[in-house]
Amino acid sequence: MKKIIVLLLALPLSSCAEMQQVINQLPEIQGIGGVDISGGLKEALNNGISKQVTKLTATDGFFKNEVVKILLPEELKKVDSSLRKIGLNSLADEGLKVLNRAAEDAVKEATPIFVDAVKNMSFTDAKTILMGNENSATNYLQNTTSTALYGKFNPVIKNSFTKVGADKVWSNIITKYNSIPFVKKVNPDLTDYTTNQAMTGVFKMIAVEEKNIRTNLNARTSTLLQKVFAMQDKK
Structure with a gap:
């Protein structure tokens, strides 16, 4: 840190704005005693992906999980109701199930997209x-990556x-x-x-692990998580 300060003092900066610009480009050092808070938060999010989001990729990962189950949009509820009135209950049931099957399959393929988003994000x-x-x-x-993630996730x-019919x-x-x-x-x-519903489900499951x-102290499975979230405990 002393070297960084000396470097800043040596730079011929003409304004506070230029000084701030240089500071913003420096490696992020935040927290008490130089604890890497950013790294700890990223590890927590990655744990959410590895421990919780992977549950969505199993058969019925969406369909039988009431927290993330994809329901019909408002405009299709009348479609569902009308089909049932004319005896097409099985077709209506299948329509809801295949939406969730598509999400389960897609999340399996798209998990690396979310891993990369966490790795590359800047707090x-x-x-x-x-x-x-x-x-x-x-x-x-969610707020900083959703637009970019949608563009990658939608084709998946x-x-x-098509894959699940x-x-x-x-x-x-x-x-x-x-x-x-x-x-x-x-x-x-x-x-x-x-796409939007599946992404919402992914973020909900990441939030489960963050919470x-x-x-839960036992959920802090690394030294970094222990140090970073110990700071939160003291607030």
């Missing part, structure tokens, strides 16, 4: 996030729709519904909807 104020609520780090990840969902099932459902007399025809973008690490 603007790691100490404030550490001292925040039980899912502050997860919220920060689209591929998974969801596209055929829903094509059949929409065709059946639109053939019912006097109904208002629908043409939903289920790839977009499922666990914040509240």
